[in-house]
Structures are given as C-alpha cells and as structure tokens.
Amino acid sequence: MKSHISKNFTLRGLRVNLLLLAVVGNLVYSFSARAGFNGTLTVEIDGFKNKEGQVCASIFANSQGFPNQRDRVLQRQCTKITDIPVKITFENLPASSYAVAVMHDQNKDLILNRNSLGMPTEGFGFSRNPEVTTKPPKFSEATFLLAGPNTKVNVQLKYL
Structure with missing residues (x-):
C-alpha cells in the first residue's frame, strides 16, 4: 500500500510541476512576443x-x-x-x-x-x-x- 501512495504523490507532483512549467512558459512566451513589437x-x-x-x-x-x-x-x-x-x-x-x-x-x-x-x-x-x-x-x-x-x-x- 505504501508504494502505491508514494507513486500517487510522485505522479501528482509531476503533474503539478508540468502545469507550473506550462504556465510559466506561456508567461515567458507572452512577454517575449510583446517585447518584439x-x-x-x-x-x-x-x-x-x-x-x-x-x-x-x-x-x-x-x-x-x-x-x-x-x-x-x-x-x-x-x-x-x-x-x-x-x-x-x-x-x-x-x-x-x-x-x-x-x-x-x-x-x-x-x-x-x-x-x-x-x-x-x-x-x-x-x-x-x-x-x-x-x-x-x-x-x-x-x-x-x-x-x-x-x-x-x-x-x-x-x-x-
């Protein structure tokens, strides 16, 4: 049971990190796109x-x-x-x-x-x-x- 729980937390952590990367990536892209205008x-x-x-x-x-x-x-x-x-x-x-x-x-x-x-x-x-x-x-x-x-x-x- 313990290994199932830790895998669950790891997958959630990975999802959260990927979500954060996507948000930050969009912000950086948005700013750099604006900076070129x-x-x-x-x-x-x-x-x-x-x-x-x-x-x-x-x-x-x-x-x-x-x-x-x-x-x-x-x-x-x-x-x-x-x-x-x-x-x-x-x-x-x-x-x-x-x-x-x-x-x-x-x-x-x-x-x-x-x-x-x-x-x-x-x-x-x-x-x-x-x-x-x-x-x-x-x-x-x-x-x-x-x-x-x-x-x-x-x-x-x-x-x-």
Whole structure:
C-alpha cells in the first residue's frame, strides 16, 4: 500500500510541476512576443502659462544625455500650441524603457532659454513628473516602460 501512495504523490507532483512549467512558459512566451513589437507613445502635456510658440518633446532611451543633450535624443517632435492639453504622438517605438523631456519653446528657437543664473525661463517637464528643485531629474526618476501597443504619459509643465 505504501508504494502505491508514494507513486500517487510522485505522479501528482509531476503533474503539478508540468502545469507550473506550462504556465510559466506561456508567461515567458507572452512577454517575449510583446517585447518584439513596436508601439505608439502619446505624450499629453498640460500646465501651459500661455499658448505662445511651440512645445517640444524629446524621447531618451537611456541616461546618456538626458535630459538636454539634443544629439542623444532618440526622437523629437515640436508642435504649435493650439488646444490644451497638447498631445504629441510617437509611433513605431520598440518595447523598452524611455524617459521624455518636454519644453515650452515660447520663442521657437529650439532651446530651453535660461537666465543669468542658469535657471530656465521657459516651461519644462518630464515623464512621471518628478520633483525638480535645483537640478534636472535623473533618467531613472523619469523612466517609464513602453510595453503595449499604446502607452500614454502625462507631463505637467513647470515654470520657475
């Protein structure tokens, strides 16, 4: 009788292990299938103090150059401010982690203008809306995951 019981437990254990492997395998397959796709990112920007000029959004794929080195930007778009909030859409982005830097370019010179103390004189913002005090946020503070066909991030502009 004892050997019959231990065989029963062994078979049940094998069934449970096979079931767990199947579930984990499906999860891994599902994630890897998603990781190979390209998605759309919509950046919704609000908090404008006026509608002058344009707003520019830049996507960074890593910390190098974030948030203000233009030569390190993965994609960038600028658009005239008509309706608020402004929506800027980036298409065909591979699944990955990104951070977005936004500026309200009031004079359309494509530069975040600063005063003599180095403080921005135009509006700015970042994905995940991190606290900004005396320096820009780190990439890790603004990072989000694009892991679906449509991802939306909200950016609230700040003016100093």
